[in-house]
Amino acid sequence: MPLDYWIFDPSTCQFPKPRVPILPSTFDYSVSSNEKSAFPDIGFRHFSRGRYALGEAFRLAGVGQHGALLAPAYHCVTMLDPALALGAPVLLYSLKPDLMPDLHSLDQIYAESTVPVKALLATHFFGLVRDFSRLKQWADDKGIVLVEDCSHVLFTERYRACGAGLYGKFIASSPYKFFPCTDGGLLAAQDAHFLDGVKTESAGLLCELRGIKSTIEKSRLPKLSKNDLEQIDRRLDSLVFDSLKPGVDQRIERSAQSIQYSPASATTASLLSSRWLTSHSSATNNLSRRQENYRRWVTALSDVPNCHVLYPEIPAHAAPYMFPLYLNYPTPHFYWLKLLGLPVWRWDEMVVSDCAVAEDYRLHLLHLPCHQSLSEDEMGWMVAVVRKTLALPVVGVQ
Ligand SMILES: Cc1ncc(COP(=O)(O)O)c(C=O)c1O
Structure with missing residues (x-):
């Protein structure tokens, strides 16, 4: 169907x-x-x-x-x-x-x-x-x-x-x-x-080695510098004057799974290195760092216009995965945030339904990171990007 x-x-x-x-x-x-x-x-x-x-x-x-x-x-x-x-x-x-x-x-x-x-x-x-x-x-x-x-x-x-x-x-x-x-x-x-009947196969030695390499590479990605923070205003000034190149939003019919699902990988077991990392990482530090970053987002955006925080309060024992932020005007704010290089996920590919909330959140709800690896500079930069961008007036949008 x-x-x-x-x-x-x-x-x-x-x-x-x-x-x-x-x-x-x-x-x-x-x-x-x-x-x-x-x-x-x-x-x-x-x-x-x-x-x-x-x-x-x-x-x-x-x-x-x-x-x-x-x-x-x-x-x-x-x-x-x-x-x-x-x-x-x-x-x-x-x-x-x-x-x-x-x-x-x-x-x-x-x-x-x-x-x-x-x-x-x-x-x-x-x-x-x-x-x-x-x-x-x-x-x-x-x-x-x-x-x-x-x-x-x-x-x-x-x-x-x-x-x-x-x-x-x-x-x-x-x-x-x-x-x-x-x-x-x-x-x-x-x-x-x-x-009992669920069987998986190992990914193999080559994949294990590639997994270790990619984990090491990930930990060595270049970090933001003070200079990046100072550049936000200049970048935003030029974005506001540039004409926006919108994405293409369209309805299509599909009966099969998306390309993000590979039947060939359906029974492949996770890498041993991934399991080792998971079981040798601190879950409690993970949780408390996430809480800290989540609360930092909430406080930093409390007086920011054109948006609202989906969950301003979270229980003390929760380990938040992402910080969901509702944008009143995805055009232009979503575009400007993305053009500034903010890490943003949004579920803009979605099956059409009668649910008004899903239809609304599809383009309006951003998922922003609050994970444990974020440095002080990274959090400071992301918060500044969101605060400055959302404070910009929106012209000609109802
Ligand atoms: C709520 C939810 N469930 C399930 C999945 C599938 O998870 P995975 O990416 O591990 O395949 C996702 C993917 O992001 C998700 O957001």
Whole structure:
């Protein structure tokens, strides 16, 4: 069944490379055993990315040509790709402005589905672990497998962020988003036996060596200097006078997975070096540095016009993955931020849905880094870029 996608193509915009790494780049060695969080013995399998772990969870849940997946309307396409690779129908449920699932929408979509629904994907967006107990009850009542998406959550074999992994029969996470490793996707199951038949293959020696090389290279990327901070005003002055080269935003139909999902990699295990890095990095330092950077963003943007912070408050135990910032005027602010080299992610490729929040956030919600490897200079530069850019008046936009 083809799906209708919005796709934003930035190739005409001439955006430079981000000036600061969007994901962690430096390794913080720690082997302290008291960091292991206490959780019951659950089963794990290692994949190269969270999307392949999700794929295995969907398959085990019965998602396929005759079994649909219910997924959040605000999504990264890699959350849907594994279901599409299985040939499954994908049904999107609406979310509230805080990105919690809308249970009325779930009821409606479930009732209207002509194909049996086999799995419900529930995501803890941006590292904020949510209470999915009602959702779990809803799924249990209907005999649907709940797959808990911990891709934005600090969730590894050793460490589980507070409250995460309590709801899903299967849980998928992406350790490479929290540690400076080349790859890493984890599939966990409440009962280790659920994973009995799940087999993966090693990536091989050459890939292991390439992974180590890329980790070393990442940690040696050139850092920003004082000069970069001084250049922001001059760069912005010229951007404001230049005419903007907009990207192309269009709707297309597609029935297969995106190019970001490679069926050939679906059963490849994560690199041993990635697993070593993950289990020898300090989870508690990671969490506290992320908290610090997140709070720095919140404070720094409290008086900035033309935007709002999606979650101004985060619980003391949360390990935020990214800092979500809503822009009132993506044109021109998104363009100027990108042209200045700010590291920004935005889910501008998304399946069209009835969800007003997803439709709105697609172009308006930015994901900004708050990871543990950011230096004082990098945070200072990013904050200055956002403050100065968003303070610029917007002319001719309603
Ligand atoms: C919420 C969410 N779930 C799942 C995925 C897939 O994770 P991975 O990149 O590890 O394949 C992503 C990708 O960014 C994501 O943002």
